[in-house]
Amino acid sequence: MFWNLVATVFAGLGAAGIALAIRSLTRKKAPKWLIPVFAGLGMMAYQVYIEYTWFDHMKSRLPSEAMVVSTQSETTWWRPWSYVLPQITSFTVLDRESIRRQSTSEGEVARFVLYRFRHTYGGRVSEGIHLANCRTGELVPVTDQGMPLTEQMRKLAPDNTLRQAVCR
Template identity: 25%
Template sequence: MLFTLIGAVAVAAATALVMFFVRRHLWRAMPRWALPAAAGLAMISFSIWNSYAWYDRITGHLTDGVVVAATFPTRSPIEPWTYLFPRVQHFVAVNMADRAQIAAHPEYVLAEVIEFQQFRDVARSVHLFDCRNRRMGRPPAEAPQFDAEGTMTGVDWAPADVGTPLIDTVCGSS
């Protein structure tokens, strides 16, 4: 957020310098309000551009093997243009390069889930995916235990409708 403020101030200063030059050397009859209005408009424009460009900047720097699983477009009444053009300020990715199957039960996959939110720290967590039953949950802290049917016990499974994009990414859409 600090870099956004610094960038907006720098853009406003550069715009003010250009407007000052134009008023002093090219257009002496320019109204006095034009310089601060142009600087303010430049700050607002930069802030809007920076908000929309955040997702592309972050995904452009993801390491190989990290795949975006879900994006969450945002609309806000204090940014009315987002109702026409929603912007992504929150998305979830999966580290596919480091996922691991449990040897005795290949339908269970452990994968790192990475949550990105604008102006927040990145959150990383490991999740267990049951590809056969299409569900996900937190793996148990101790060594996994299996019942007679081969189902892992002690897992806090998420509700069925939660995590569908993640499950599709880790297990495939089939």
């Protein structure tokens, strides 16, 4: 967060420098208020850029065995541009190296780890072990003690990216 603040300040200073250059090229005929307006717009533009490139930056840092299986976008009133182009605020990653398949009487069951990345200033990451029944498409999170949380079970569609990756 500190470096993000530093970069934002420098973006504002750079944009203010452009306004100063415009004033000097026009022999001080351009209004003085252009300097703070350019500084504010420069800082805002940098923040918008960082918000929209966050997902691509994080995805590029993932190891080769990681696979993005879902993304979530958000729109908020204090970011009016997000209504035109919603911002990716979180995504889920499958660790393909963690997949363990086992055949049971109910079909093949896969055990794997999912990571959830959320765009916050703390860079929140959560991790969880899950079980998936490949035949029925049921997905169940597992506690740290190895107990399935059946009340949180959900069904995955046959064309779901996670189901296809886990149940090859």
